[in-house]
Amino acid sequence: MKQHIASILEAKITVMNYIAEQPEISGMNTDVQKEYLQKRTQNVGFEYMFVADTDCKSYFFNGSKRPQHEDIEMYKNALQYEQYIADPSTREGTDTPITTICTSIYDTTGQKVGLLCGTLSLSALYEELRSMYDEGLTAAITQNGEYVLYENTMSVVKKDNAIETFSDSSEAINFIGKGLSSTATLSGKLRYRNQEYFVAMSDLDYCHWKIIYILDDDYFMGGILNILLLHGTSFLMMLVATFLIFKHQVNAIKTKKLAYQDALTGLGNAKKCHDMINVFDDLEEDIMVVCFDLNSFKKINDTYGHQSGDRALKAFAECLKNSFGTVGFVGRIGGDEFISLIPGNIKTKYDIAVKALNEEIEKFNRSSLESFKLSVSHGCATRTVDEIKTRQINSMLYEADSNMYKSKANYHKENKEDK
Numbered sequence: 001m002k003q004h005i006a007s008i009l010e011a012k013i014t015v016m017n018y019i020a021e022q023p024e025i026s027g028m029n030t031d032v033q034k035e036y037l038q039k040r041t042q043n044v045g046f047e048y049m050f051v052a053d054t055d056c057k058s059y060f061f062n063g064s065k066r067p068q069h070e071d072i073e074m075y076k077n078a079l080q081y082e083q084y085i086a087d088p089s090t091r092e093g094t095d096t097p098i099t100t101i102c103t104s105i106y107d108t109t110g111q112k113v114g115l116l117c118g119t120l121s122l123s124a125l126y127e128e129l130r131s132m133y134d135e136g137l138t139a140a141i142t143q144n145g146e147y148v149l150y151e152n153t154m155s156v157v158k159k160d161n162a163i164e165t166f167s168d169s170s171e172a173i174n175f176i177g178k179g180l181s182s183t184a185t186l187s188g189k190l191r192y193r194n195q196e197y198f199v200a201m202s203d204l205d206y207c208h209w210k211i212i213y214i215l216d217d218d219y220f221m222g223g224i225l226n227i228l229l230l231h232g233t234s235f236l237m238m239l240v241a242t243f244l245i246f247k248h249q250v251n252a253i254k255t256k257k258l259a260y261q262d263a264l265t266g267l268g269n270a271k272k273c274h275d276m277i278n279v280f281d282d283l284e285e286d287i288m289v290v291c292f293d294l295n296s297f298k299k300i301n302d303t304y305g306h307q308s309g310d311r312a313l314k315a316f317a318e319c320l321k322n323s324f325g326t327v328g329f330v331g332r333i334g335g336d337e338f339i340s341l342i343p344g345n346i347k348t349k350y351d352i353a354v355k356a357l358n359e360e361i362e363k364f365n366r367s368s369l370e371s372f373k374l375s376v377s378h379g380c381a382t383r384t385v386d387e388i389k390t391r392q393i394n395s396m397l398y399e400a401d402s403n404m405y406k407s408k409a410n411y412h413k414e415n416k417e418d419k
Helices: 002-021 030-038 072-078 122-132 153-157 170-181 217-231 235-259 270-281 297-304 306-321 346-367 393-415
Strands: 049-053 058-061 083-085 097-106 112-121 137-141 147-149 186-192 195-203 210-216 287-294 329-334 337-343 376-383
Touching: 002 083, 002 097, 002 112, 030 049, 072 097, 072 112, 072 393, 097 122, 097 153, 112 122, 122 147, 122 153, 147 153, 170 186, 170 195, 170 210, 270 329, 270 337, 270 393, 287 297, 287 306, 287 346, 287 393, 297 306, 306 329, 306 337, 306 346, 337 346, 337 393, 346 376, 376 393
Parallel strands: none
Antiparallel strands: 049 058, 049 112, 083 097, 097 112, 137 147, 137 210, 186 195, 195 210, 287 337, 287 376, 329 337
């Protein structure tokens, strides 16, 4: 079930990534974008599509008039990721629940210049799920427990909470509570209104949603029994199956590692960064977020070519890994943008990491035969353990990014360079 939801969303994101790469979109010319999107919106299954720039201003809404109130906060959050799926909202003037899927737009130099966004009906997504899984209860909820996908559409519109739905069962409340606070997949049995149920709960990729599946225990056990009877006719077949499963798991581990690894630098990619942000968001200790951006990266590309630009990114990634990577997580968000997440004694770790990073960059610039020199600007944001409930890492990312751009502006001013 989780895989089916993920495959639907991933298919949408794949299409959007393709459209975002087209020069008609990446050129950020409003008239060209409008003409291009008008011909494609309905064909790719979105109610309407639009483009937003890095100043969080939307340029054009396709298939619908411009909303009276734009969600600036959603744009800010979406700009932190390669792909982003927003929490539910309602189509203006209706009770139809929708979500917005966003993917990054890059120009020819690799700089992020905006977002391509499309709205998707959550009711249609739920009906597609139910057509595949007609047994049991299927739902998706936010990290706060509010319904995203549910059989009762108004529960999504009114932001009803799953914990309140099962408020008459302490067993169900405990299970949902554990699922909301864990990144691991949970499964087991619970008793609800004198009936045994099998229940599972897990994270969904690309967003902060949790998937819940509840099935009558007799139906679930009957399915397992049929599988055991079917495969229990031959001990040899069981051995072969065990070997194939083991081989599949090894391949799956390798594939998963590649799926989370940036192909150019070897650091965690945008998807890995997104997952680690979720993990760090729940840590009960002080957290620091650091955003990095290479100085004069466009100049390196323009002067020495994109291959030199790629080597600059790889060289900086190695410097980052040998410094901030020793005290926390490091990853590449996209283009020449990198992040680090530091837990615990953040002041001491940060001081050690900054010193090490400066030394690594200085060592590279001194010994490298490259025509370019490495230089980086960075900005920080911190959260104390007392601020866990009031300060999310998404907002810290925006703050750290803003501080980084202030640092970059000072760099260009001091060096009298264009950005």
